[in-house]
Amino acid sequence: MAQTEYFDAGHRTCQGCESAMVLRWVAKAxxxxxxxxxxxxxxxxxxxxxxxxxxxxxxxxxxxSGTGSAVVGxxxxxxxxxxxGKLPSEKINVIGICGDLGCAxxxxxxxxxxxxxxxxxxxxxxxxxxxxxxxxIQETTMTPFGALTTFSPSGKQIRIMKYRWKKNMAAxxxxxxxEIKYVATAMAADPIDLYNKxxxxxxxxxxxxxxxxxPCPKGWGYDPKYSHEIGKLAVETxxxxxxxxxxxxxxxxxxxxxxxxxxxxxxxVKEYISRQTRFKHLTDEDIEYIQRKVDExxxxxxxxxxxxxxxxxxxxxxxxx
Amino acid sequence: xxxxxxxxxxxxxxxxxxxxxxxxxADVDVTSAYxxxxxxxxxxxxxxxxxxxxMKAEYIVAAHEHDQFEIVKHASAVGxxxxxxxxxxxxxxAIEAIVATSTDRYPVVALIxxxxxxxxxxxxxxHNDALMVRDVGWLLTWVDAAQEALDTTLIAYRVAEDPRIxxxxxxxxxxxxxxxSEHAFKIPxxxxxxxxxxxxxxxxxKLHPSNVISVAPQVNEDWVTELRKQxxxxxxxxxxxxxEAYRDFAKIFGRDYGNPFVEPYMVEDADxxxxxxxxxxxxxxxxxxxxxxxxxxxxxxxxxWFRPFPTEDIIRxxxxxxxxxxxxxxxxxxxxxxxxxxxxxxxxxxxxxxHRPLMMNFIGGLGGRExxxxxxxxxxxxxxxxxxxxxxxxxxxxxxxxx
Numbered sequence: 001m002a003q004t005e006y007f008d009a010g011h012r013t014c015q016g017c018e019s020a021m022v023l024r025w026v027a028k029a030x031x032x033x034x035x036x037x038x039x040x041x042x043x044x045x046x047x048x049x050x051x052x053x054x055x056x057x058x059x060x061x062x063x064x065s066g067t068g069s070a071v072v073g074x075x076x077x078x079x080x081x082x083x084x085g086k087l088p089s090e091k092i093n094v095i096g097i098c099g100d101l102g103c104a105x106x107x108x109x110x111x112x113x114x115x116x117x118x119x120x121x122x123x124x125x126x127x128x129x130x131x132x133x134x135x136x137i138q139e140t141t142m143t144p145f146g147a148l149t150t151f152s153p154s155g156k157q158i159r160i161m162k163y164r165w166k167k168n169m170a171a172x173x174x175x176x177x178x179e180i181k182y183v184a185t186a187m188a189a190d191p192i193d194l195y196n197k198x199x200x201x202x203x204x205x206x207x208x209x210x211x212x213x214x215p216c217p218k219g220w221g222y223d224p225k226y227s228h229e230i231g232k233l234a235v236e237t238x239x240x241x242x243x244x245x246x247x248x249x250x251x252x253x254x255x256x257x258x259x260x261x262x263x264x265x266x267x268x269v270k271e272y273i274s275r276q277t278r279f280k281h282l283t284d285e286d287i288e289y290i291q292r293k294v295d296e297x298x299x300x301x302x303x304x305x306x307x308x309x310x311x312x313x314x315x316x317x318x319x320x321x
Numbered sequence: 322x323x324x325x326x327x328x329x330x331x332x333x334x335x336x337x338x339x340x341x342x343x344x345x346x347a348d349v350d351v352t353s354a355y356x357x358x359x360x361x362x363x364x365x366x367x368x369x370x371x372x373x374x375x376m377k378a379e380y381i382v383a384a385h386e387h388d389q390f391e392i393v394k395h396a397s398a399v400g401x402x403x404x405x406x407x408x409x410x411x412x413x414x415a416i417e418a419i420v421a422t423s424t425d426r427y428p429v430v431a432l433i434x435x436x437x438x439x440x441x442x443x444x445x446x447x448h449n450d451a452l453m454v455r456d457v458g459w460l461l462t463w464v465d466a467a468q469e470a471l472d473t474t475l476i477a478y479r480v481a482e483d484p485r486i487x488x489x490x491x492x493x494x495x496x497x498x499x500x501x502s503e504h505a506f507k508i509p510x511x512x513x514x515x516x517x518x519x520x521x522x523x524x525x526x527k528l529h530p531s532n533v534i535s536v537a538p539q540v541n542e543d544w545v546t547e548l549r550k551q552x553x554x555x556x557x558x559x560x561x562x563x564x565e566a567y568r569d570f571a572k573i574f575g576r577d578y579g580n581p582f583v584e585p586y587m588v589e590d591a592d593x594x595x596x597x598x599x600x601x602x603x604x605x606x607x608x609x610x611x612x613x614x615x616x617x618x619x620x621x622x623x624x625x626w627f628r629p630f631p632t633e634d635i636i637r638x639x640x641x642x643x644x645x646x647x648x649x650x651x652x653x654x655x656x657x658x659x660x661x662x663x664x665x666x667x668x669x670x671x672x673x674x675x676h677r678p679l680m681m682n683f684i685g686g687l688g689g690r691e692x693x694x695x696x697x698x699x700x701x702x703x704x705x706x707x708x709x710x711x712x713x714x715x716x717x718x719x720x721x722x723x724x
Contacts, residue, residue: 032530033530034530035399035528035529035530037395044539045539048535048538048539049538049539049541050538050539050540050541050543050544053535053538055535056533057530057533058528058529058530058532058533058534058535059534059535059536059538060395060398060528060535060536060537061425061536061537061538062391062394062395063387063391063417063418063421065387066387066388066391066395066418068384068388069383069384069387069388069389069390069391069392069395069418070391070392070394070395071395072381072392072395073351073353073381073391073392073393073394073395073396073397073398073403074395074396074398074399074528076351076379076381076392076396076401077350077351077379077395077396077397077398077399077400077401077403078399079379080350080351080377080378080379080396080401081350081399081400081401083377084348084350084377086350086400086520087400087529092529092530109384109385109388110384110387110388110391112384113383113384113388117381
């Protein structure tokens with residue numbers, strides 16, 4: 001593993017920022033022959049303020065929703081220039097980095113379009129801190145059920161404003177783009193797993209996608225020193241399955257694989273939820289609801305975190321009459 | 322299609338075909354396509370040129386216009402010559418990427434197949450779509466013939482990629498009247514194009530692992546003023562660079578457009594001059610010819626480059642006339658004197674003139690309604706009447722509007 005850092009000192013992320021840790025490991029895994037494209041989001045605002053960039057790789061900004069387009073444009077240009085002899089032929093990694101708002105909401109169609117362009121090589125990395133964290137912690141489609149954000153407070157009339165269940169982004173990318181060769185979930189708390197996944201994504205060719213869950217002390221409400229612990233709890237409680245799909249082959253990795261094999265038991269989701277102030281207004285019934293949803297994912301889905309199709313399809317109530 | 326040798330090849334095609342041939346000659350590396358009329362024709366022809374092996378470029382079908390414009394912005398950042406475009410509301414869907422392309426200083430060339438904005442279901446030509454980017458640092462030019470479209474596309478790359486400029490260029494073309502009508506035009510040989518258009522070179526701004534730079538880091542309030550000022554310098558430089566480009570173009574290709582910024586037509590001794598952009602030139606020029614035959618001292622001034630604005634030419638050609646009548650295929654709601662955008666700009670330019678003409682404004686041809694030779698004659702008659710009376714009774718006339 002390389003000693004050199006390509007995402008180095010000079011950034012201004014919050015203490016305990018797991019997204020910054022993700023970038024550090026992604027850059028390390030990618031190495032120097034890389035072009036990085038960063039969409040608007042925390043990791044733009046905090047890392048690339050003029051004079052203080054943390055990137056020791058060529059880096060360019062793209063618009064909030066532009067990641068998919070930017071990686072396609074970059075990869076296509078490199079291909080054209082090399083084929084025409086305008087640039088020397090060599091392997092250059094193209095990595096587009098977007099937050100959950102830019103990737104899963106605003107930029108979804110551009111990311112989806114990009115993942116169908118199989119003749120270009122690039123990785124789209126979605127760092128997911130479950131909110132629009134650099135604009136004051138607002139709700140996105142990736143914000144979990146019940147979580148407090150500035151767009152989803154708990155009020156006197158309505159206790160849970162974020163009533164929508166978190167979107168299953170990596171699964172959607174994997175299932176919706178049948179020719180994509182590599183999709184994975186990861187997190188900074190398991191850096192070796194993350195490092196290996198980035199290496200695989202960049203080596204396999206074509207469009208690839210990695211989704212990381214990044215605990216955010218500011219947005220989630222916990223002491224920054226517990227970032228890794230919170231991340232690990234997301235996996236141990238089964239809320240965040242770690243997996244990879246390589247050439248169409250699904251595999252749970254790390255702790256998630258050990259849960260699936262029965263080697264370890266899933267912890268109750270309450271252990272994860274009770275550690276964060278964004279869930280402080282939830283009642284036991286709410287937590288029980290979340291637990292049931294997670295149980296269902298592990299016990300009934302064809303593949304946890306990926307295919308929400310139950311093994312036994314229930315006969316619809318309406319069809320009985 | 323025969324494209325060998327060093328001779329011009331004469332073909333018949335649409336205005337968008339002409340642009341497509343220019344892209345082939347300019348050896349564009351990356352294009353992105355998304356369907357919308359009347360722009361779409363150019364990408365259909367480019368696709369065919371690529372499929373038939375006449376052109377080698379990465380041809381990317383995008384998810385929508387924002388996608389399209391982001392793709393080429395980033396292709397341009399790593400050193401690829403790029404082409405993109407759209408029409409009407411499609412062009413505006415891309416506005417965020419359009420703005421970032423000029424502020425990040427990438428010399429993208431785009432075709433705007435002019436189209437009305439939009440509801441209820443207006444698909445014909447209006448110029449408001451292109452004019453919406455008047456103030457964001459794009460060079461804007463209007464063409465009125467297929468040959469000019471081809472030539473201007475080559476000139477656009479030369480100007481945009483000049484190290485003194487590094488700003489994108491939008492080439493506007495009237496929807497249907499030019500995009501879809503067929504004309505005879507000449508395709509010049511590649512050998513001449515290579516003499517005219519040097520390879521695209523980003524220099525030390527090229528994004529590549531051998532050149533570790535950060536492009537467009539957040540500057541906030543610290544540096545925005547300075548960056549805008551640099552864009553302003555580039556836009557001002559463009560007047561000189563455009564002149565050089567047309568001069569070299571005439572030398573190499575043998576087609577001399579005279580004044581690059583405006584096309585004066587029988588304006589020298591004119592009392593009344595009509596001003597317009599795009600294909601409205603055709604009926605107006607015909608009207609000028611017929612009125613001249615009757616002894617009326619009329620002329621026409623076609624604005625070719627709208628950004629940078631040809632202020633000096635406007636003063637030179639219009640300050641001596643009795644009436645300057647602007648035909649706007651656009652409208653600027655609530656503008657000073659409630660007129661069109663071109664009228665407002667020309668009025669502003671003439672403020673510095675020693676002799677200011679009377680000014681009239683015809684709002685016409687909106688949504689693709691035709692402006693005929695008879696319409697041009699009617700407009701001239703109204704302007705001549707004002708010239709005789711020495712006063713304008715109605716400053717802004719919505720021409721041909723049904724009450």
